[in-house]
Amino acid sequence: MTIHRQILALIACAAALLGLLSGDRAMAQQAAGGSFDHLTTAFPLTGAHVSVDCESCHVRGRFKGTPRTCAACHNGTTASGKTVNHAPTTARCDSCHTPSAWKQVRYDHSQAVGACVGCHNGSHARGKSASHIATTASCETCHTSTLHFTAAKWNHDGVTGNCASCHNGTKARGPSRTHIVTKAACETCHTSTTTFSGAKMSHAGITTGCASCHNGTTAKGQSNTHIVTKAACETCHTST
Structure with a gap:
């Protein structure tokens, strides 16, 4: 009786192997006594x-030594790999990609080795906007x-x-709104990139008369002892 059971077991194993070699997974599973629980591996x-065929991973019916890491199969030869x-x-691979699809990515920056612009270029990932x-x-840098x-x-470096x-x-x-009316570039007076105060005043580019700034508020204006006159400042004061 024992010998009979051993013979039946050998026949079942042979049928399972034949099913794998022929590409018939149903035959292999049926011969092995039902569906195989892959969780045990x-x-x-x-x-x-x-939906992947068993023989895509288990070549020639070999189970032992089948790789379990993504990169071992997704190498561009056995299966699609990095582009x-x-x-x-x-x-x-599984740090970002899920088994469902390549495009379902949960990106982890912790192990990225390139500069930001290598991905954030408007193609791989969001890049600079048109108004950047x-x-x-x-x-x-920023x-x-x-x-x-x-x-x-x-950071103003590189601007x-x-x-x-x-x-x-x-x-x-x-x-x-109270800025001096001028055609001069900002950097003509504002030489600091950390503060607007302490500007080095330059009269170059001023488009209005002296009194528009020298009014006692924006800049020093007429003193209490100034001669009473309707003339413009620049009529007498020719130096800036």
Whole structure:
């Protein structure tokens, strides 16, 4: 009786192996006595892996030594791997990708090895907007968070445009309503990139008369002992 059972077991194993070699998974599972629980291998079949043929991983019916890491199969030969324009990273595939689909990515910046612009170029990931400040500085010079773009720590290094291209009242603080009327560039008087106060006044570019600024508020005006006159300041005061 024992010998009879052993013979039946050998026949079942042979049928299962024949099913795998012929590509008939149903035959293999039936011969093995029902569906196989893949959870017992510590590699659960989920997502896109459910529909993959057994022999795609178990070549020639070999089960022992089958790789369990993503990169071992997703190497561009056995299965699709990293594309040439993949984000440079040392992280494991499953750090970002799920078994359901490649495009369902939960990105982890912790192991990215390239500069921000390598991905944030408008193709792989969101890049500079059309209204972004003109600068040659790297993204991380100002954007120190990997969670959001807002609350950037502004740094003037690398800025290629003039002050007014940003300090226009929209992107950044611009001239106030009481600012001196002038055609001069901001940097003609404002030489500091950390404060507006302490400007080095230059009369170049002033488009209005002296009294528009020298009124006692914006700038020093007529003293109490000044000669009473209707003449413009510049009629007598020719020096700035």
